[in-house]
Amino acid sequence: MKHFKFDWFMKGMVVAVLLASLWPEPGAHGGWLQPELLNKIGVALIFFLNGLGLSFAALRQGTAQWRVHLLVQGITFGLFPILGLGILFVTQGWMKPDLQLGFFYLCALPSTVSSSVALTAVAKGNVPVAVFNATLSSLLGVVLTPLWLGLVIGHSGAEFPVGEVMLDLCLWLLLPLAVGQLSRPLLGAWAHRHKKRLALVDRITILVLVYTSFADSVAQGVWSHYGIAAVLEAAVGSALVFCGVIYAVNALCRAIGIAEPERYAAVFCGSKKTLASGVPMAQLIFGANPALGLILLPIMIYHPFQLAVGGVLAQKWAKEREQAEGEAASATAKAAG
Template sequence: MHIKFDKFIMAIIMVIIIAYVFPQWGTADSAVPINTISAIGISLIFFFYGVKLSPSKLKAGLSNWKLHLLIQTSTFLLFPLLVLIFRPLIEDEAQETIWLAFFFLAALPSTVSSSVVMVSIAKGNIPAAIFNASISGIIGIVLTPLWMGLFVHDAQTDFDFTAIYTKLIVQIILPVVVGMLMQRFLGDFVQRHSSKLTLFDKSIILLIIYKSFAESFSERLFSSVSVLDLLALFGGVLALFLMVFVTTGFFSKLLGFSIEDRITAQFCGTKKSLVHGTVFSKILFGNMAALGLILLPLMLFHASQIMIISAIASKYQKRQMLE
């Protein structure tokens, strides 16, 4: 079984190392305007996301409603409920922050690009994957802040729904709407330069990750995180992924899905978006010192889901070739 290691994961590791060695560039008193650059970058990411959204394809995808319902239920209900089970076990503030980080991961929408790519490799239902990955990002703009608003007060951060949704509207919803309106003019341009735009997206995400970890390192928030703690976090991430993967597989069989729909349900229903995660963390938590720690489970999950799903997709691909 061949597992391809993702270059973006390597880039994330390098950025975290840079943040550890040179944290001063990402602190509040830095001369580098990272907040301004990332805010503009976020708006551009979602502007081009809107350009890529095809209203006709979204309408066409509504017919397979059982598959869509399972994927979105897994993304926005099953994930959070599985993490909620462990909330009564919290004993101190450090555990509260770790639990909040896992809950933030659980409340996020599915990722678009890797979901579609992996479903394509595994010969699953590609139109359904495109529909669900796209609609998940839109639903997440509403549901993720609502989920987080239930518990984020305990994390000693200012969670003002009015301010947060104002930022969401200005930085995300408005650019998406403008992008969709400009689709007829820029659609071909975006398709031709898709790889360059993907590179731009990842560059902005890396910038946000750098600032988050730079601030956390400057505040020495990781001084109490040991190798055993990291292994425990990684184990928790794997357990969460496997529980959702098995559950979506079970219900896919129960609902009588075809192998193509089952692949799409399990691949899209177990993904979490690093793009939305880094963007939402900046909007929801602002300059919270523990932001690097909040993002840690998400990045571990991102690395895990790519490696595991790519291995499973390769296995499905080989099975298809033999048939």
């Protein structure tokens, strides 16, 4: 755990939740912050910045490893949602429906880009493969995440307007992403120079969305019904999901003979779930649902947990790679001598 840093963004999430608990009125539905409009503008800004920073040149370098790509995307949008269905079945009758939905939403989300790539680089894995899979996952998630949710929610008998949700996602998510990508020839160099500042804007916008999500839940009295039990259930469930998927990805990579650098990329891309896209997508998918804070709880707990465990694994694998490379170099030097 010494490699895990509880950085300002995670502290900011705690502050946003506490602020929503103590002063929910501005961010609740109908509040003076106008969350109905603010949230959509925030989503558009986040995905415009994502599009502006998305380099397709880096994507092309990782296209050849098709077995890894199939494995990662199959886990992200196949194994994970099936695991989510298992959670719905096992917890039926004792877990609150909104928290169940939160767990399935976690499982249906795409992978995260920045931490998957960063941890792969630390572990001395195949970075182009990580970039390709994490980015492809983000793009596929715009379509597959709401489709999975529509299937599950529709099966339960509740209404889920897939067409309206997809239209909203195209308007407030895909369109800004495309505009950002098309702006790269004009603004790409400027964005690269101000990368840290733009990342700060991105993270602050996410924190605002976290605040408005929890503010509405507090104002509607959701937390007074669930309390600390929901937090404990979300924490235990998130840890079990992450550990189970990490084990499954590792085992599958070894079974089909994927080399270590690509295995590291597959593990980090296949086990990660995105908070950065998950919060804004939830604002569009679930709209004014008063239990949105509870629905987001599993991904908010999963996020720091995946970074903590991922950081430890990355350091461990990096040391193993360095040791193996040192031994190989020694053996080559002895053979040459």
